[in-house]
Amino acid sequence: MITIKNLSKTYKTPSGETRALQNIDCTIPDGQWVSITGPSGSGKSTLANVIAGILAPDPGGHCRIVLDEDNLDLDVCMANDTQKSELRTGAIAFIHQDFNLISYLSVLENVVLPDILRKKKPDWDKARSILAQLSIESKENNMPDELSGGQQQRVAIARALYSDARILMADEPTGNLDEISRDEIISIFKELHKNGMTMLVITHDHYLAGMAQIILHLEDGRLV
Numbered sequence: 001m002i003t004i005k006n007l008s009k010t011y012k013t014p015s016g017e018t019r020a021l022q023n024i025d026c027t028i029p030d031g032q033w034v035s036i037t038g039p040s041g042s043g044k045s046t047l048a049n050v051i052a053g054i055l056a057p058d059p060g061g062h063c064r065i066v067l068d069e070d071n072l073d074l075d076v077c078m079a080n081d082t083q084k085s086e087l088r089t090g091a092i093a094f095i096h097q098d099f100n101l102i103s104y105l106s107v108l109e110n111v112v113l114p115d116i117l118r119k120k121k122p123d124w125d126k127a128r129s130i131l132a133q134l135s136i137e138s139k140e141n142n143m144p145d146e147l148s149g150g151q152q153q154r155v156a157i158a159r160a161l162y163s164d165a166r167i168l169m170a171d172e173p174t175g176n177l178d179e180i181s182r183d184e185i186i187s188i189f190k191e192l193h194k195n196g197m198t199m200l201v202i203t204h205d206h207y208l209a210g211m212a213q214i215i216l217h218l219e220d221g222r223l224v
């Protein structure tokens, strides 16, 4: 269960302040499929990054993640760096809008990154079979900058599938894909959801957004 209370995020830059999230309150029970929608600049990626502990919100907000199976009860707004990095290599798999692939690691190494970060022996066979499932196994020894945008996106998705996370956070996961790859990703997501994963999917794709049980729609940093 994810419980968000009074969550705000203000970006301060030399050119001024942007209130990217304003007093967000919501509850996401385990195993739900949630779509996060809203126009460009409405705060979707900011919300995802705060939930995953990547961005610190304004003081006074709460985002509590309770996963009984993982023995986890953490308010990411209060968590220290170790707890936040454990969250991102454990309970939450994040497919970033800009993929976040490590440029000096090969495709295969990028997929097993969660294990590299937590100093666990990688399961190379598992990584290869996920790359095959996403029809990108021929690129396992390539570097990210040798791939197209859609191929990089599939590597980012492969990395999320590799981890045994209970929460999937996906920021525009089908944004760079052709129709066939998009449909493949949607069917993989359906399978993950059937297996009990909590899905938080930011998307402009109406069909993908419609898969959700809960729709969180943001406008100017507020839930509407």
Ligand SMILES: Nc1ncnc2c1ncn2[C@@H]1O[C@H](COP(=O)(O)OP(=O)(O)OP(=O)(O)O)[C@@H](O)[C@H]1O
Pocket: 011, 012, 013, 018, 019, 020, 038, 039, 040, 041, 042, 043, 044, 045, 046, 047, 097
């Ligand atoms: N690092 C940053 N520094 C300053 N302002 C930022 C930063 N990141 C985002 N913003 C601002 O915060 C607001 C929300 O941005 P965010 O990236 O969360 O939007 P989004 O809904 O994900 O948009 P998109 O659909 O284009 O990805 C925007 O006004 C944006 O300009």
Ligand SMILES: [Mg+2]
Pocket: 044, 045, 046, 097, 171
């Ligand atoms: Mg975004």
